[in-house]
Amino acid sequence: MVNVKIDGVDVQVEPNSTILEAAEKAGVHIPILCHDKVLKPFGACRVCLVEVKNNPKLMTACTTPVMDNMEITTKNDKLAKIRKTLIELLLINHPLDCPVCDKGGECTLQDLTYEFGVSQVRFDPKPNDTPVDHTNPFIERDIDRCVLCGRCVRICDEVVNIQAISFQNRGTDTIIGTSFNQPWNCEFCGQCMSVCPVGSLNNRVYLFKNRPWNLQKTESICGLCSCGCSILIDSEDNEVFRIKEDYDLGVNKGLLCVKGRFGFELINNVKREKNSKIKVGEEFKNISIEDAISTASKKLAEIKSKYGSDSIGVVVSSRLTNEEAFLARKLAKDVIGTPYIFSSETDDAMPEGTYADIENADDITVLNIDVTESNPVLGFFIRMTARKNEGGLRVFYPKMTALKRVASEFYTGKPSELLGLINDFADAVEGKSNRCSEAASKLLAANSPVLVFNPYSKADLAVVSRIKKAQPKVKLIPCKLKNNSQGIVDMGCATGADLVDGLGRDKIKALVVLGENIAVNPGYVNLVGVLSKLEFILSTDPYFTETSAISDLYIPVATFAEKSGTFTNFEGRVQTVNPAIDKGLISDFDLLVSLINSLGGKAPDSVDAAQELIRKEISNYSGVDFNGGVVEYPYAVKDVNARYEIVGSGSYELYRCSLRFHSGTFTTWSPDLTKVYKEATIEINPEDAADLNLKDGDLVTVKAGETMKKFYVEIEKYNPRGVVSIPMNYKGTEAILAKGEYQRVELIKHA
């Protein structure tokens, strides 16, 4: 610890901290413009200059480390004059666009101008005037407003590791741009935009729609993937205007992904159904919500008394809150008395590793999943750690993913080869000597290794459980798919009951489908015929989905932005969701309460009461803080016995890749995300495409056995030759992927 004195305040700080950090501790405010605490010190703007006693030069507080007994002055006339001049110089070229600039009201340059009292600029203004760049679908780039702080460039490099944008030219001609002025070759994560202190990079989904002082901020948790990112929902008049990060909140350190940040229009989607609908003959008729609920309970009671309680099944979506999932199980088990509670989740793997474990890891293995797409923020953490460690990242995946820049070992190849390699790796970890021994020895020698994997693949799980046994130190991170994939398992909704089985045995006569779109789920796709024979299907969903269309009664419900409750992320961390808006719809919670009460049960009357019950009945939740506490699990992975299998025949090998830009079909309701990715595409190597005479956007038919399905082509140079991929968990791919994770298929080009 060293002692420093800042503006007369004595503080003790760590030896290598900067003057800025020390000032923060001392409670002294130093203005900053280019500094960002997630990034390395840079020192571009000089706004943070301070005076150090016995030092003739002024020092930048954000880059200068403290020394013992340093005496620092942060405020005096000289500094005020210099800071003011710095801003005046910036304002020579800065167009005074504040009235039309989306950053107006939350702009650092505006704030500093006020703080330093700049009311007139002594120099002749020469405002920049170049056209605004709209080549990025999500980010507006107006380089005229740029102050060249380099934050965007640095975050895209240090955190995202994409290096999509950079400084161009030199001196006064410097601008921020893409290489050779090509369209942005980027992930659209929006990190650059979130750190830009001025209105140079703006959110195009929110562009010009409102001003920050009108927006009400609600802290909540993203309802898309299982990363559990803390978000701020900015809303006015029951409309969500944007979703923003908060650098001081939650586990994600202010990082968000394209879906979470730009997909929010799905909440405002005008196509959202407002009315409950009942099927009369072949047509749907609107009915009031009260009638819908009473019809539902009457129907369920009727079917229960006619066929017995196990004639009703309940399907639970992984997007429900813990409280809703808890009530769903109550409804099924205690009120109806049926063992048939279904979900597409698995309890084969439970959370173990956390974000902190990744940050402290000295060896990371990413097994057969493109984590940068499936769980993007987890992907950022892996990239940051690998970058910091300069290695220690091993990835197995058929193609190169965004981890390629930071991975020290990247194993790609045809599934037929890669899967063998993965098996060899597991063998080597178990002690056999083979081609993977070197990699395995690194994993075995590591102190805090982490293994990231796909918990939905039995064959991957088998490998994971073998590795875990051989190297017990390894922390497992299952890449659960959706926001509450873990929570609904904890609430007892992953009973192992198989919907296909249940329906096949002809017992089930009615289904209550809570938010799950079973009609496009690869596991259930063969059921659509069976479903139509059921006597009664109740479906709830924020949207009228394919499943709602085959149901008898549809009730529109709230999205994550409209309800309270908790989600449990892939770390097993329980976090609170707060309602930001009210669209006048009930939530699944309200519906479940009504159903339980009208079917003779007793439901808790509020989310708080439900949480009390959860603490009582779910043992590992009893002592957990529902606002960020981590649940302890009895095991990390079950002993799974499964082998990789490549089914079918054909000249191309097909694997299921992680879905890009979307979180299941839910986000297809966002018009902005569907602009960049709408129909499922098939990714194909350029040479294979040339052989088949295919271009980007052409249609090609995939023939897997008897199943044929058309896809649009997307040429992907990283896919190995002879390998094609289609995304899992998306509509259009279910019929093919239902056959197996890896298949041999034929491609047929269309005339």
Place this chain on the structure above:
Amino acid sequence: MRNIIDTLFFTEILQGLGITFKHLFKKPVTLKYPFEKPIIFDRFRGIHYIKTDEKGNPKCVGCYLCQKVCPAECISIETDAGPNGERLIRKFEIALDRCIYCGFCEEACPKDAIHMGRRFDTVDSNRSKYQVNMGYLVKNYKKGE
């Protein structure tokens, strides 16, 4: 004694009548509105207008500053991005019946767009007529009001 005389002979009433009599020969001060219009002083704050630029487009850029500053909360604005990424004003409305004609909006406007005009005759038979939009405000400007 004097009191008795005053009470008996209504001297004060006569005095008052005298003043009335004097005024009969003075120039009247009442304006016969609406046939006669009052003189409006330059600093009067009446119904708003919005200035236009050389091309005839409203100068307003939809910055929401007038809406923010308005103490009566009678300005409602909705903006959006157009197909080419330009700033569009979808809605600009003032509720003249809620406005307190304070002129804060005029002062807040960074674009010299909104101004207080000199018209004061807001009277109408229907409340909805008080909800005026950009077209009305620009017309006010063009009419020189």
